[in-house]
């Protein structure tokens with residue numbers, strides 16, 4: 001059998017489990033997952049290496065109406081990603097009826113005339129999976145369908161093999177040891193952001209950004225990391241720090257645990273909260289934080 005290789009875009013409305021699915025496919029934590037929608041801003045690529053081929057996954061943010069400049073970028077990034085890939089994987093949550101965003105994505109796929117498969121996730125939440133994909137099937141000409149549970153890792157291996165078979169013959173795009181093209185700093189920042197979103201609930205909205213200011217191997221067994229958390233308002237800063245610093249302490253504790261597991265060593269995490277009004281609408285900031293640039 002010839003070696004297969006190609007790009008697959010994972011798309012779907014927020015919270016259907018795209019990040020969890022990517023992690024299940026790749027078998028390690030590369031994309032962050034939280035119970036909150038829209039936590040994945042950048043395109044995170046994960047590379048699956050298999051004896052029969054290589055799949056480069058593009059995890060795009062949900063497609064939805066632009067509000068701030070950041071959101072416009074998210075939509076632009078998602079649509080651009082779609083044009084470049086060999087296959088689109090539309091991920092839906094089969095435990096719920098289709099929502100308007102799910103339908104809009106199916107319609108977009110139909111409009112694009114691009115090869116696409118339908119992935120029905122969260123099969124663990126339903127007794128009976130039969131018929132759950134019917135509403136989508138009517139909207140777009142999906143070439144294949146899969147029913148999986150990203151959380152329980154059910155149906156994942158069979159799906160991966162089927163996806164590989166659908167890709168064109170070709171050489172691998174990345175060397176064997178590449179799992180993600182995201183930098184280590186980006187990963188660290190995303191771990192911290194994940195904890196902030198989980199711990200602060202709706203009090204600190206998505207106007208939070210994290211940058212890694214310093215990272216040094218202090219001793220052979222201790223990594224020192226200093227990160228800045230940017231918010232837009234003083235009130236948000238107060239919430240993040242919390243009563244007697246309790247909130248920031250908790251965020252730091254949770255992020256440190258994840259990072260220690262990632263590095264396999266002790267981590268000293270130094271977190272600073274800073275206020276920068278309206279960073280989401282400022283070009284220079286978006287650039288500094290590494291968000292995609294508009295085309296043209």
Ligand SMILES: Nc1nc2c(ncn2[C@@H]2O[C@H](COP(=O)(O)OP(=O)(O)OP(=O)(O)O)[C@@H](O)[C@H]2O)c(=O)[nH]1
Pocket residue numbers: 012013014015016017018019020021032033034035036037038039040061062121122123124125148149150151152
């Ligand atoms: N029961 C169940 N829950 C799942 C499954 N896959 C994901 N989830 C949960 O669904 C929620 C959303 O998962 P994510 O992977 O963050 O969703 P996403 O589509 O990447 O969301 P964004 O990054 O916000 O676009 C999390 O609470 C996951 O634990 C699954 O197969 N079964």
